[in-house]
Amino acid sequence: MTITLLFVFVLAGFVGYFVITRVPPLLHTPLMSATNAISGISLVGSLVLAGANRGNLATLLGFIAVTAATINVVGGFLITDRMLKMFKQKLPGGAAGADGAAKAVTGGNGAAPRGETP
Amino acid sequence: MLALLQLPETAASGPALDLREAGIQLTYLAAGVLFILGLYSLTKPARAQRGMQLAAVGMLLAVIGTLLHKDIVRFEWIIGGLLLGTAIGYPLGMFVPMTAMPQRIAISHMFGALAATLVGVAEYQLHAGGPPHATMAALGFEVMFGALTITGSFMAFGKLQGFITGTPITWRGQNAINLTLFAATFGIFAYLVASPGHPVLFYAMVAMSLAIGVLMVLPIGGADMPVVVSLLNSYAGLAASATGFAIGNTVLIVCGALDGASGFLLSVLMSKAMNRSFGNVLFGAFGAAPTASAAAAGAESRTVRSVTAEDVAVQLAYAREVIVVPGYGMAVAQCQHQVRELASQVEKRGGTVKYAIHPVAGRMPGHMNVLLAEANVAYDRLYDLEEINDQFEQADVVLVIGANDVVNPAAKSDPSSPIYGMPILNVDAAQSIVVLKRSMAAGYSGVENELFYHDRCAMLFGDAKSSLQQLITDIKEV
Numbered sequence: 001m002t003i004t005l006l007f008v009f010v011l012a013g014f015v016g017y018f019v020i021t022r023v024p025p026l027l028h029t030p031l032m033s034a035t036n037a038i039s040g041i042s043l044v045g046s047l048v049l050a051g052a053n054r055g056n057l058a059t060l061l062g063f064i065a066v067t068a069a070t071i072n073v074v075g076g077f078l079i080t081d082r083m084l085k086m087f088k089q090k091l092p093g094g095a096a097g098a099d100g101a102a103k104a105v106t107g108g109n110g111a112a113p114r115g116e117t118p
Numbered sequence: 119m120l121a122l123l124q125l126p127e128t129a130a131s132g133p134a135l136d137l138r139e140a141g142i143q144l145t146y147l148a149a150g151v152l153f154i155l156g157l158y159s160l161t162k163p164a165r166a167q168r169g170m171q172l173a174a175v176g177m178l179l180a181v182i183g184t185l186l187h188k189d190i191v192r193f194e195w196i197i198g199g200l201l202l203g204t205a206i207g208y209p210l211g212m213f214v215p216m217t218a219m220p221q222r223i224a225i226s227h228m229f230g231a232l233a234a235t236l237v238g239v240a241e242y243q244l245h246a247g248g249p250p251h252a253t254m255a256a257l258g259f260e261v262m263f264g265a266l267t268i269t270g271s272f273m274a275f276g277k278l279q280g281f282i283t284g285t286p287i288t289w290r291g292q293n294a295i296n297l298t299l300f301a302a303t304f305g306i307f308a309y310l311v312a313s314p315g316h317p318v319l320f321y322a323m324v325a326m327s328l329a330i331g332v333l334m335v336l337p338i339g340g341a342d343m344p345v346v347v348s349l350l351n352s353y354a355g356l357a358a359s360a361t362g363f364a365i366g367n368t369v370l371i372v373c374g375a376l377d378g379a380s381g382f383l384l385s386v387l388m389s390k391a392m393n394r395s396f397g398n399v400l401f402g403a404f405g406a407a408p409t410a411s412a413a414a415a416g417a418e419s420r421t422v423r424s425v426t427a428e429d430v431a432v433q434l435a436y437a438r439e440v441i442v443v444p445g446y447g448m449a450v451a452q453c454q455h456q457v458r459e460l461a462s463q464v465e466k467r468g469g470t471v472k473y474a475i476h477p478v479a480g481r482m483p484g485h486m487n488v489l490l491a492e493a494n495v496a497y498d499r500l501y502d503l504e505e506i507n508d509q510f511e512q513a514d515v516v517l518v519i520g521a522n523d524v525v526n527p528a529a530k531s532d533p534s535s536p537i538y539g540m541p542i543l544n545v546d547a548a549q550s551i552v553v554l555k556r557s558m559a560a561g562y563s564g565v566e567n568e569l570f571y572h573d574r575c576a577m578l579f580g581d582a583k584s585s586l587q588q589l590i591t592d593i594k595e596v
Contacts, residue, residue, distance in 0.1 A: 002252050005363055005371055012372040015154055016379030022161045025477060025502055028384060028484030029219060031160050032351055034170055035380040036226050038153050039354045041177070041373040042233040044184045045361050049240050050199055051190030061240040063195040069233035070203020071210065072226055077174040078211025079222065084167035086491040 030083045037076025043069035138186055145183025146369035152176030153373060157380070163497060180369050216492045217449045220481040221278035224347055227354045228271035234357040235264030239324065241364055248315030256363035258307045261320075262327045263357035269331030271350050277340060278481055284340035296333050303327060338399070340446075341523060343481045344388045345399045352381025384483050391477035391503075393529075393539035422558070425576040427585060430515075430552050431592030434464050437514035440471045441506065443543055444486045445479050447520015447555070447582055454493040456586035457519060461495070463593045469514075473499055474506040474543050476524035503541060510547040518545060518553040518569075520582055526567045551575040554582045 023031050046069050050062030152172050159169020190196070214222045238260035242249065249257060276282035303326040306319050338346050355377025362370030389396050434440060442461065448454055461471040473495065479486045487500055501509075510516065518525055521543075528535040529542045545551055551574055558570070569575055578585050 002363070005366065005368070008368050009359060009363075009371045009375050012150075012375035013379045016157070016376035017383060019154060019158050019161075020376075020380045020383050023157075024161070024163075025387075025475070025484060026487045026497055026500060027160050027163060027166060029223075029482060029488045030166065030170075030484070031157070031380060032348070032384065032483060033219075033223055033226075034157065034160060034173070035351060035355065035377040036223055036230065038156075038173065038177070038373050039227075039230045039351075039358050039377040040233075041149075041180065041370055042230055042237065042358050042361055043177075044180055044367060044370060045237040045365055046199070046233050047181065047184045047196055048187050048189055048365070049237055050195040051185075051187075051192055053191055054240075054244055058240045058244060059192075059195055061236045063199045065233040065236040065240075066196060066199025067203040067206070068229040068236070070200050071207040072230040072233065073177055074204050074207030075210035075222075076207075076226055077170070077177070078208065079214065079219075080170050081167060081174075082212070083216070083219075083488055083491070084163075084170055086488070086494075087163040087497060088167050 027084075027087065030080055030087070033076055033080045033083065037073060037080055040069050040072035040076055043073055138188065142183045142186055143368070145179045146367075149176040149180035149183075149369050150372040152179070153376060157376060215452075216488055217452050217454075218279075219488060220343065220347060220485060221275050223482065224271050224274040224278055224350065227347075227350045228268050228275065230354045231264045231267035231271065231357050234354075234361045235261050235268060235324070237361055238264060238364065242317075242320055245314075248313070251311055251314065253364055254314040255311045256360050258310055258323065260357055260360035260364055261324050262303065262307065263353045263360060265324050265327035266331035266334065267350050267353040267357060269328045270335050270346070270353070271331075273332055273335035274343060274346055274350060277335070277338075278343060286339045287336045292333075292337060296330070299326060299330060299333065303330065340481065341478070342392075342399050344478050344483055344485075345385050345392075345396075347482050348381050348384035348388055350381070352378050352385060355379075355381055388478055388483060391541065392537075393541065422570045423576045425552065425578055427578060427588035428592050430576075430578055431589050432596055433515050433550060433552070434460070434469070434517075434589070435467055435593050435596040437464065437469045439509075439513045439515075440464050440469055441474050441510060441513045441516045441545075441548065442471060443474045443476075443479075443516060443518045443521050443525060443545060444490070445476075445519065445521025445524060446481060446485075447522075449480055449485065449489060449520070451520060451582035453519070453583040453586050454489040454495075456583055456590065458490070458493040458495050460586055460590050460593065463590060467593075471499065472501055472506065472509070474503070474510075474545075475500055476503055476521070476543055479521055479524055503543060507544050510544045513548040514550065516545045516548040516551045518551065518555075519586075520554065522555075522567055525569055527572075528566075528568050531568070545569065546572055546574070549574065552578055554578050554580075554585050556581060 020031065043066065046062055046065035049058055050066045153176050156169045156173025156176070159165045210222065238257050242257055248254065273282060277284050303323055306323045310316060310319055310323065335346060355374045359371050359374025359378060362368065362374060385396065389399055442457060444457065448457065464471050473490060475486045477483070490500060491497060523537055525543050525545045526537060527542070527546055529537045529540040532538060546569060551569070551572065553570060553575060555577060557579065570577060
């Protein structure tokens with residue numbers, strides 16, 4: 001099991017390395033905020049901790065972890081979107097139209113986990 | 119999508135657990151693919167926004183998939199955390215100004231690392247008598263990387279925000295103390311892997327990692343922040359990856375690896391751009407001893423040429439080629455909009471304006487690009503160091519706005535200078551150089567700048583924003 005996970009880790013690292021080498025310096029700040037948003041994936045581990053019946057301490061730690069990771073995810077994706085919108089508008093004629101779609105998707109991202117109430 | 123379709127099925131029948139597990143894994147796979155595509159989209163500015171929106175959908179899928187997990191039986195704390203996190207995260211994403219981007223990203227790393235660390239601590243607690251050796255190894259990496267990223271990011275945030283001094287804080291034997299602490303922490307870690315059932319040692323390891331985070335960032339100066347922020351980005355990713363190993367979750371491992379690779383690559387690029395090794399940035403305490411040789415070089419006896427905004431406006435009005443060199447000062451003065459307005463005035467008169475972006479200008483990778491993009495500067499006007507360096511010869515006027523070390527010729531000519539060997543922008547090749555600067559204070563590296571005494575260099579003293587405003591008014595009257 002652990003070896004399989006190691007495979008996943010190493011291969012994902014390679015893919016990451018080769019994809020990110022091609023990102024131009026122009027977009028290094030959005031890259032950083034994008035990877036930051038993605039690293040909010042700790043949310044996945046936090047959710048299980050907060051939702052499973054493993055005692056009060058685990059639930060409390062889980063709750064704080066879910067909060068912290070959600071800040072990371074919501075804030076991270078929103079600000080990445082804000083930045084990338086600025087870079088997109090630089091193309092002649094390519095500015096309009098995309099705005100509405102951007103708001104719809106990111107707004108959905110923030111709101112949807114809440115909609116997942118049982 | 120698959121997970122959504124399976125929801126009624128798994129909820130209805132108990133034995134369909136495998137199907138549920140497969141559904142979860144498929145949402146993770148989809149999330150992983152979308153994240154990679156999202157990062158790949160960052161190779162093209164025009165496609166990037168779309169790609170990252172897909173990545174956000176990936177995150178949503180991963181969250182929905184996780185909520186199907188069989189262990190999750192209560193939702194009140196989950197919903198509470200999601201709501202609270204959204205309430206705090208939304209303003210952090212929507213209302214923070216672009217000039218505050220470095221500190222915002224630093225503090226965001228802290229939140230991600232905090233989540234990973236807490237999950238690690240809870241996992242350790244849940245294994246009465248200590249977890250298995252392999253799990254302990256993963257948990258150890260998780261809390262070590264996590265804890266040092268928490269405090270390190272907070273320190274970086276403090277330095278960038280300005281409530282902790284940006285000058286390096288050093289003391290005698292600092293590196294020795296840090297290395298000892300680091301070795302001791304790793305020793306405890308190794309011991310715990312061999313014999314996991316020692317909670318006291320575990321928490322000692324967490325506390326020591328928190329201390330390492332503080333001590334690691336204290337001696338690092340403002341100008342080295344791009345490397346530190348990148349490095350913390352990498353550590354936050356590695357902590358997430360280790361979480362994945364500890365709880366056997368592939369999507370955590372994939373994301374953490376992507377993040378770790380990205381942060382590592384950026385730190386290497388930044389170090390290279392300063393011609394310094396990783397170790398030198400972390401342990402070198404740039405400008406710690408304020409380089410007596412440079413200070414004693416008799417700088418006071420020489421004079422610089424100061425000009426009025428009116429003179430500069432005339433130069434700019436008749437210039438054909440203008441190159442703007444922005445630096446951290448532009449972010450501090452928040453004058454990127456004025457820069458762009460002045461540029462359009464020059465262009466109106468038939469000149470061309472280019473922007474020369476040094477890789478370490480500002481406080482994080484790509485800092486200047488984001489500010490100029492915010493001010494609606496077309497990105498085909500922004501040039502990297504290699505692209506623009508031989509174009510300075512043709513430039514009539516170079517405007518240096520709030521940049522210092524990245525244009526310091528000492529990097530090429532003075533082997534005793536702490537920035538010797540760092541690739542710089544060759545602004546001294548231009549016909550005329552105008553430096554917008556508040557005073558004659560040295561840059562963050564604490565090094566005197568020879569450029570200011572150059573024959574063709576003139577200083578326009580004052581706050582960059584008001585200087586630029588004056589230039590805009592004056593150029594309209596020329």
